[in-house]
Amino acid sequence: MTTSPSYVTERMAQWAAGLRFEDLAPAAVHEAKRYLLDSLGCALGGFRQRDVQVALQVLAEVAAAGPATVIGSGARLDVVSAALANALMVRVLDYNDIYWKQDPSHPSDIIPAAIACGERAGGDGRELIVGIVLGHEFEQRLCEAAFPGIRERGWHHATLTAFVSPIVAGRLLHLSALQIQHAIGIAGSHHATLGAVTAGKLTMMKNTVDPMATQAGVFAALLAEKGYTGPQHVIDGKEGLVHCLGPEWRLEVLTEGLGESFRITQCGMKAFPTEALTHAPISAVLAIVTEQHLQPEQIVEVHVRSLHRAADILADPSKYDPWSKETADHSLPYCIAAAIVDRNVTPLSFSDAKIRDPRLRAQLPKVKVVADEEIEKLFPALQRVIVKITTQDGRSFEKQLDYPKGDPRNPLTDAEVEAKFDALAADVIAPDTARAVKDAVWHLDELSSITEVMQLLRAAR
Incomplete structure (x- = not known):
């Protein structure tokens, strides 16, 4: 009797499906709050950028009404569209978080997937924290797995994000481990991103490929929820990520020691809105x-x-x-x-x-x-x-x-994260609203609804 091979996506999906708030270390919970506040500040600061406004105009034509809140506008859209819009706002200033080992990435690009799917599922603040920690965990691990990194091979790191966003979306939608595994296969098999977007003269797509990878993961999770299937061998099987991008990968990095410590405590924040x-x-x-x-x-x-x-x-x-x-x-x-x-x-x-x-x-x-x-x-x-x-x-x-301000060895303090948020939010929401957002984020594990935070983020000016 033969058994089906065990692919790494199976182990990743099983851990994700079973992760609960109670499994998280206090330090990981606190970092999740910090990265959420930082990301919401970046999104508010990015709301009026031209590329965001263009995207919102297009979404006004093509998106459906739904349960997910769009930052700035306050519109309630379908989760796929809201995830794209919010992720673009987080990313557009190039001011959100950074993790760089073999590959660079911005794990907070995936937070809008957790927010949108969490709103759809009626999730609370603890669920959102789980989603944030989960996204950072696998995004950062993927940045450690390729030698050399895929960026050095001509591929953009949004390629990696497309393997992680469906995990986060699937977990917030309460999919089974098998459904999450299929979602990884759906998104990962069609969303490889060329390095051209960050080479030479840059365009708006520099800001957009990561949000599109986040969007792809949300759509993949919705498909998997309805029974759609994707290749389970999309990372380590025939003609999967490793086979196609070669040469050396250390795939044990993706699952070794999961839950013993949390990668989010090793991520960095940006002190400047630059590469x-x-x-x-x-x-x-x-x-x-x-x-x-x-x-x-x-x-x-x-x-x-x-x-x-x-x-x-x-x-x-x-x-x-x-x-x-x-x-x-x-x-x-x-x-x-x-x-x-x-x-x-x-x-x-x-x-x-x-x-x-x-x-x-x-x-x-x-x-x-x-x-x-x-x-x-x-x-x-x-x-x-x-x-x-x-x-x-x-x-x-x-x-x-040897390393910049914002590196985990010289991190932004909580007060500095708040000051960054205040500066970015100042032209969009009122000071008392900004205080309410900060209070909600620092007490996120006590909130009964993710939407409580999102409703505070409508532009007042």
Whole structure:
């Protein structure tokens, strides 16, 4: 008698289906609240971005009424559409969380799947916490599994998100383990994302591929709920993810020690609304120019030694002449120029007017980015950067950083997370509403309905 082979999706789905709030460590629960507050702030800050407004216009034509709340507008849409809209808001400023091992990812891109499906199922705050922890767990584990990472092979990390979002959606919809396994197969088999979206001159799709992967997972879970099937071998079987993307994968990472500790406690938050590898250089530049009281006109060169992938992604020729927000927030020369001129890098650094600012653009040619082989050897344990600024009078100042603010080794405090939320929400909701949102999130495990939080997020201005 032969038995069917056990695929890794089976073990992932079984653990997800059985995970309960009571299984979570207190530290994981607290981190889930922090990442939810951070994500809601990013979503409110992103609500009026042009790409979000375009997407909302299209959804107004094609989406159906439903149980899931859209942030900002307050509309109640079907769960697939609401998950897409909210995930785009979370992602659009490039300000939500970051985890980077073999691959980078933004696990909070998946939180809108948990919210939408949780609202549909009538879930409470504890259920949402389970969904957040679950999404971070498998997204972060997938970022550790490929050697080299799929980003180095030309694929975008949204490819990985499409394997995780159906797990989160399925768990919040209370699907069986087998149904969740089928949902993984449905979404994962059709949603590979090309790295072109973050290469060269960037477009709105840079912000959208992750939300679309989240949307795909929600749709897959709905199909699986009705009996639709997907390939159970989609990761480790014939012509699955491992077979097609090769060469080396350590799939034991995906399930080894599940529940013994929680990956969400190892994720990072962003102190700047920019690509993750810009953060340490920005911090180093800010430290030098503020400590030495340097004015832009005094600086003749900013020499940055960093990773090969930083030089490749963030300093190719298109990044020295950015004319869109998407290219600018992935341009190390631009981000450094903003830090030099404005002594900070915020969402306002990427307005059309700021991108055209002659004083800022004059700094771009001063930035030289060099890949350093010794620094490469330290990654991903360290994201070391060495910045040297040279002035007109021949002085030079050097700063080395091994990881940026927001890294779990130098995390944002709860007060800093609140301050970030307040700054992002200020132009969208009233101060008393912002206080109510923060209170609801910090007491999320006491809320009887996810919708209680979502109803607070309607734009007031």
